[in-house]
Amino acid sequence: MNSGQSLYTRRGNPLTVVVSGLSSDAHTWNLVYMQLVLEELGHQVTNLGACLPEEELTARCQAIEPDLIVLSSVNGHGCQDGMRAIGALRGCPGLITTPVVIGGKLDTVGGDPTMTGQLLDAGFDAVFIEADALSAFGSFVAFVADATVDPVGA
Amino acid sequence: MPGGSFGGLVARRQAEGTLVVQPRMGFADPAKMRAGLIATRRARACTAGTITLDSYTRMGDQASVLAALERGDELNGYPIIGHGTRVTRSVVRGVAGREYPVQVRHGSADPRAIVAASLAAGLDATEGGPVSYCLPYSRTPLAVSVEHWRESCDLLAAARSAGCEPHLETFGGCMMGQLCPPALLVALSVLEGLFFVQRGLGSISLSYAQQTSTDQDVEAVTALRRLATGLLAGVQWHIVIYGYMGVYPCTPAGARRLLAESARLAVATGAARLIVKTSAEAFRIPTIEENVAALEEAARVASATRRPALDIGDTGIYAQSLALVEAVLGLSDDVGRALLLAFGRGYLDVPYCLHPDNAGRTRGYVDPAGRLQWQRIGSMPIRHIAELPVQTRMTSTALVDSLSFVRNKFDHAGLARSAAS
Numbered sequence: 001m002n003s004g005q006s007l008y009t010r011r012g013n014p015l016t017v018v019v020s021g022l023s024s025d026a027h028t029w030n031l032v033y034m035q036l037v038l039e040e041l042g043h044q045v046t047n048l049g050a051c052l053p054e055e056e057l058t059a060r061c062q063a064i065e066p067d068l069i070v071l072s073s074v075n076g077h078g079c080q081d082g083m084r085a086i087g088a089l090r091g092c093p094g095l096i097t098t099p100v101v102i103g104g105k106l107d108t109v110g111g112d113p114t115m116t117g118q119l120l121d122a123g124f125d126a127v128f129i130e131a132d133a134l135s136a137f138g139s140f141v142a143f144v145a146d147a148t149v150d151p152v153g154a
Numbered sequence: 155m156p157g158g159s160f161g162g163l164v165a166r167r168q169a170e171g172t173l174v175v176q177p178r179m180g181f182a183d184p185a186k187m188r189a190g191l192i193a194t195r196r197a198r199a200c201t202a203g204t205i206t207l208d209s210y211t212r213m214g215d216q217a218s219v220l221a222a223l224e225r226g227d228e229l230n231g232y233p234i235i236g237h238g239t240r241v242t243r244s245v246v247r248g249v250a251g252r253e254y255p256v257q258v259r260h261g262s263a264d265p266r267a268i269v270a271a272s273l274a275a276g277l278d279a280t281e282g283g284p285v286s287y288c289l290p291y292s293r294t295p296l297a298v299s300v301e302h303w304r305e306s307c308d309l310l311a312a313a314r315s316a317g318c319e320p321h322l323e324t325f326g327g328c329m330m331g332q333l334c335p336p337a338l339l340v341a342l343s344v345l346e347g348l349f350f351v352q353r354g355l356g357s358i359s360l361s362y363a364q365q366t367s368t369d370q371d372v373e374a375v376t377a378l379r380r381l382a383t384g385l386l387a388g389v390q391w392h393i394v395i396y397g398y399m400g401v402y403p404c405t406p407a408g409a410r411r412l413l414a415e416s417a418r419l420a421v422a423t424g425a426a427r428l429i430v431k432t433s434a435e436a437f438r439i440p441t442i443e444e445n446v447a448a449l450e451e452a453a454r455v456a457s458a459t460r461r462p463a464l465d466i467g468d469t470g471i472y473a474q475s476l477a478l479v480e481a482v483l484g485l486s487d488d489v490g491r492a493l494l495l496a497f498g499r500g501y502l503d504v505p506y507c508l509h510p511d512n513a514g515r516t517r518g519y520v521d522p523a524g525r526l527q528w529q530r531i532g533s534m535p536i537r538h539i540a541e542l543p544v545q546t547r548m549t550s551t552a553l554v555d556s557l558s559f560v561r562n563k564f565d566h567a568g569l570a571r572s573a574a575s
Contacts, residue, residue: 049508
């Protein structure tokens, strides 16, 4: 990569991203917002919507074969629902190494200190619940996009 | 039957020039639910009662309801099926009646068991709709919801008896709570109303939820009345206004100002009924006392407001909603089938709604004057009458600004006033 390239080309290729809610959460404004953020970063988004059961989440992700899966929840049950979702996703042969992240308001008390560790141990690649979640999320997406850059000349 | 006639009571009050005010209120504990109904009835206001159900009952998850009741866990509403007929009858006995009808509010895409449980307890007024309780809150296919709502309407209509006219209110005037432009809210409210009437209901109400601009809301409710007058001849109907349903002001003063504005909107448009929100809305489920305070405040503002001679501009809301309703009704004589075809073709397309049966090609936004406008109309048949902006791309920042417009406007109104004085 030479120094003459713009910041944007150094972010890598447009990613195919799945955005989804979790099984018990009917909220959708957070999902619409995440879709817009990702589209503004130049990525292709399939938004699966709210109240998605684990079986449907895994079936859709196996069909789409995304570069990144973004789960968002704000109803306070995101930690439990997220643990079930990541278990189901990592149980699919095609999705074992797909980057999967989760964020939003994931518990009812607001910041259980052990929660991030539990979610990472269960198989998430990143958890975004802190005050700076959005900028950390942007950096993570850029990192994933860089990692998918085609070899020079390909 | 303690239910009486919901529509009849509202019509009598409207003829007397009194606005009926109603809370959203639901508690899992039967004693507390009864106390809430009694407190609402005793409030210094002309009220109707509400039993709001919990979200497990809404989803049809009776196992979770029973487990929660057994453990004594909190639920976010009254589990009308889980408690059973005997308990619910004891909750409303001697409270609900001709002068104080009680409505069951639920949010379900499959309300068959809820309607049956309500009727068994003598409650024959409820609300919702095949579109408005399916698209925003569930993944139920729209065709399945339409079928469930057909059966529910049939159940309700069959409960008609001498002096008892079951009542059903549309939720279509509130799609998504915010950022759905008024013409589509009006069209959906009318179409759901027509669906109810086609299934045999003789008493309905048409909802419209307060949006970002009172002038625009007045124009929208005027359009709703005009459409309903033409399409609902021979049916008992009234208009119900919902206080703002989107991101709520976080200061008590801001919340009170927004509540007062909703009461003025109801009076200005000649609406018969108002469903209020409380100052606690932004944070948690309100208490009985907070609900009573909001009802009394809304009634006070309403009685102090004179209905003005309506001199509102015409920005095309009536023409758009008429075009939508006519296009949908032209698809089939059966309103349920027409609704399905309309969503399939994108004639109806709710902005920001992610349901698989919604085309998702439309966008609404709040313009610099504070009015809720179309940014994109997808395939809706209003291209010849809708003004669209040059900028048709909604950004994440603009979305957040639009979503929090009302909160900011009402929270900051006091600051602006004190700075100006």
